[in-house]
Structures are given as C-alpha cells and as structure tokens.
Amino acid sequence: MPKTGKETGLLAKLLQVLGILILGAIIGVVACNWSYFKLDDTIEVSDILGLVVTSILAIYISRNIQQNISRRQNEYVLLLDEVKKIILHIEKFEVWQDNQEIPFEDGKKFFKKGTALIQECSGMFSNSNVYDKSDFEAILRQFNGLKRKCLDPSPVSGIIAMDARLLSASEKHYKKIRNLLQQIMIP
Amino acid sequence: MATIKIKDFSANPGARYYADGKYSGQEYFDKVLKDAYQHAVAAKEKLIIILDGTNGFASSFLSEAFGLLSENFSSKDVLKNIELISEEEPDWKEIILSNYIPNAQDRKRNRLAS
Numbered sequence: 001m002p003k004t005g006k007e008t009g010l011l012a013k014l015l016q017v018l019g020i021l022i023l024g025a026i027i028g029v030v031a032c033n034w035s036y037f038k039l040d041d042t043i044e045v046s047d048i049l050g051l052v053v054t055s056i057l058a059i060y061i062s063r064n065i066q067q068n069i070s071r072r073q074n075e076y077v078l079l080l081d082e083v084k085k086i087i088l089h090i091e092k093f094e095v096w097q098d099n100q101e102i103p104f105e106d107g108k109k110f111f112k113k114g115t116a117l118i119q120e121c122s123g124m125f126s127n128s129n130v131y132d133k134s135d136f137e138a139i140l141r142q143f144n145g146l147k148r149k150c151l152d153p154s155p156v157s158g159i160i161a162m163d164a165r166l167l168s169a170s171e172k173h174y175k176k177i178r179n180l181l182q183q184i185m186i187p
Numbered sequence: 188m189a190t191i192k193i194k195d196f197s198a199n200p201g202a203r204y205y206a207d208g209k210y211s212g213q214e215y216f217d218k219v220l221k222d223a224y225q226h227a228v229a230a231k232e233k234l235i236i237i238l239d240g241t242n243g244f245a246s247s248f249l250s251e252a253f254g255l256l257s258e259n260f261s262s263k264d265v266l267k268n269i270e271l272i273s274e275e276e277p278d279w280k281e282i283i284l285s286n287y288i289p290n291a292q293d294r295k296r297n298r299l300a301s
Binding site: 108109110140147148152155158 | 199201202203204206207208242243244245246247250275276278282
C-alpha cells in the first residue's frame with residue numbers, strides 16, 4: 001500500500017530521532033572509553049540537590065525575564081494606541097493653523113477633549129515602570145498653554161482670528177507637543 | 188456651603204464681553220457670580236463653583252468672570268471665600284487661583300491706562 005505524505009514525514013522524523021539517539025550513544029561510549037575525566041559510578045545527593053536548585057533558578061529567572069519583556073511589550077502597544085489617539089485628535093489644529101482661524105465652539109470642545117485624552121493616558125501609565133508620568137505632564141502643560149493662548153482673543157462671528165503673534169506662539173506649543181509625543185513613541 | 192454650577196448658566200459659555208456674543212464672562216459675573224458670592228459671604232459660607240459639565244471654556248470667559256469678581260471684592264477675600272471644582276480640566280482651576288484672581292487689579296489698571 002503506498003504511503004501518504006504525512007506518514008512519510010512521520011517516518012522521516014522517527015528515523016532522525018533514532019539516528020540522533022544512536023549517534024549520542026556512540027559518542028557516549030567513545031567518550032566513556034577515552035574520556036579525559038574520570039566518571040563516577042555513583043551520584044552524590046548534594047550533586048542532585050545542586051542540579052535541582054540550579055534548574056529551578058534557571059527556570060525562575062528565564063520566566064521572570066520573559067514576563068518583564070511581555071509586560072513591557074504590552075505596555076508599549078497600549079501606549080502606542082493611546083498616543084496615536086492623541087496625535088489624531090491634535091492634528092485637527094493644523095487645519096486651523098493653515099486657515100489662520102479657530103471656530104470658537106469647536107475650539108473649546110477640541111481643547112477639552114484633548115485635555116481628557118492626555119489626562120487619561122497619564123493616569124493609565126501613572127504606575128508604569130517603563131514610562132515616566134512627567135512625560136505626560138509636560139505634554140499637558142504645553143497643551144494647556146496652547147489652549148489658553150488660542151482661546152483668549154475675542155471671537156468675531158464665532159471665529160477667533162489667528163494673528164501673526166498667536167500663530168507663532170501656537171506653532172511653538174504645537175511643535176513641542178508633537179515632539180514630546182514622538183519621543184514617547186520611541187521604544 | 189452654597190454651590191453653583193457654570194453649566195446651569197450655559198453648557199456653552201462664551202467669550203469675554205457682552206459684545207462677544209451670548210453667555211460671556213461679563214454676563215456670568217453680572218447675572219450669577221456676583222449675587223451668589225455676596226449671598227455666600229453674607230451667610231458666612233464658602234461659595235463652591237463647579238466648572239465641570241460644560242462643552243469647554245474660553246480663557247477669556249474665566250478671566251473676565253473671576254477677574255471682575257476679584258476687582259469688585261478684592262483678591263484676598265475672593266480667594267478666601269470661594270472654592271473651585273474642576274475635575275475635567277483642572278488647569279483652569281489652577282490658572283484662576285494663581286493668575287486671574289490675584290492679577291485682576293493689574294488687569295484693571297492696564298485696562299484703564301489703555
């Protein structure tokens with residue numbers, strides 16, 4: 001009866017394992033016969049204990065490192081999501097900068113939502129070992145500075161006109177916010 | 188303790204002056220804040236002002252409303268007699284207490300000079 005591909009694969013693996021075992025046995029015999037080191041016939045209890053303790057330590061350390069790495073990775077993925085949300089939100093400001101005007105009602109909502117997003121992000125990572133809370137506080141400070149400058153002039157027909165001074169001041173704050181957000185995103 | 192919420196005046200507080208449109212800081216001071224403050228002081232109570240619940244503030248609204256309060260009743264007394272609550276945008280509370288109220292007299296002088 002012809003063999004299927006799956007059976008052939010299994011047989012090949014079995015032969016491979018057998019080959020490795022046979023090779024191991026041969027090397028073992030050769031090593032025992034011509035070994036530079038003398039091998040004891042008995043094993044001390046202290047050696048077994050040492051082996052067990054070393055193995056446990058090795059498993060514990062590797063698991064710990066693995067957990068740390070995966071926690072950092074999870075935090076980083078979460079951070080990226082949150083920072084992207086903030087970037088997506090604040091990018092709306094660029095349109096206003098280009099048009100040199102801020103719609104008054106939209107402006108207030110924009111800054112309120114922006115504050116909430118940054119605060120949420122800051123709270124989320126307040127206990128983080130990876131990210132510093134002060135990073136988010138610096139972003140919030142810049143964002144609040146931008147808010148106060150942009151929402152101080154009186155609107156005319158519901159529009160705040162951005163004069164050269166306001167444009168230049170807002171540009172500085174906005175650039176700093178973008179830079180800080182990008183710095184946080186670098187792992 | 189007496190409590191007022193700015194959202195009861197308007198969910199969309201406006202800008203600085205009456206001339207800027209509806210629900211300005213000036214209007215809020217004239218129609219709500221001034222009376223509420225006087226009543227609270229007369230009753231020897233602290234006036235609690237809740238900033239949360241609106242669709243955001245313009246700095247001009249807060250600067251005018253609290254600036255006028257400070258110009259009319261002295262910044263020292265105002266700071267003693269009011270308490271601000273702002274969970275949603277805590278920076279407003281900070282700037283009102285550290286800038287808009289204490290610097291109201293300077294603001295008035297500058298306005299009169301110009």
